[in-house]
Amino acid sequence: PYVKAVKEMADLILRRLFSALREFRWLFPFLKMAKQQKRLLNVLHSFTDLVIVTRKNQLENESAQQITQKKLEESDIYGKRKLTLLDLLLNVSIDGHPLSNPDIREEVDTFMAAGHDTTTSALSFGAYHIARNPAVQQKL
Known part of the structure; x- marks a missing residue:
């Protein structure tokens, strides 16, 4: 339903x-x-709220040992843990106050829309240039 709603x-x-x-x-x-806009x-x-609440609950229920183990497993060659955008937003606080779920949802939705648009544009750009270049078409 989410992907369909994004397209609609x-x-x-x-x-x-x-x-x-x-x-x-x-x-x-x-x-x-x-x-229609309201429904979409x-x-x-x-969907975004469900993902945020689910991840927030997962983070709250993890024990310190599990978190430490994950940090070790997920760290890159420099020893830094790779965090997802959602984890970063859940851990951010402004003036000592964590971001609200609607604030987090707004940021996640922005990245989702931007990613969707960027992918669409890149594919269209590539298809256009392939269509204009018969030599490249022969190679494909």
Whole structure:
């Protein structure tokens, strides 16, 4: 459901971008598109929230010994532990206060959207240049 919702949200954003009604922002909440956006955001946020809560619970339930063992197993050649983006965000605190789940979700969603867009752009760029170069096509 998450991947489908990401694709549908990307399509919705494009439809909104090219819609003649986009100039009338006050009208958007009354459109079918607004209901679809709300439903898709609920799917996306629910999934991200579930991942955040699950990982937070895992980190809270790990014993100190397990954490130390993982640090040793996951360290790189310089002895530094590789942390995932989510683990970094869960361990970050600003002025002594940890980030809230909505703050973490916002950052994770930003990276997910950026990764999706970057991958799409890179594949499109590669396909375009292959299509324009028959010699490369012959090699493939």
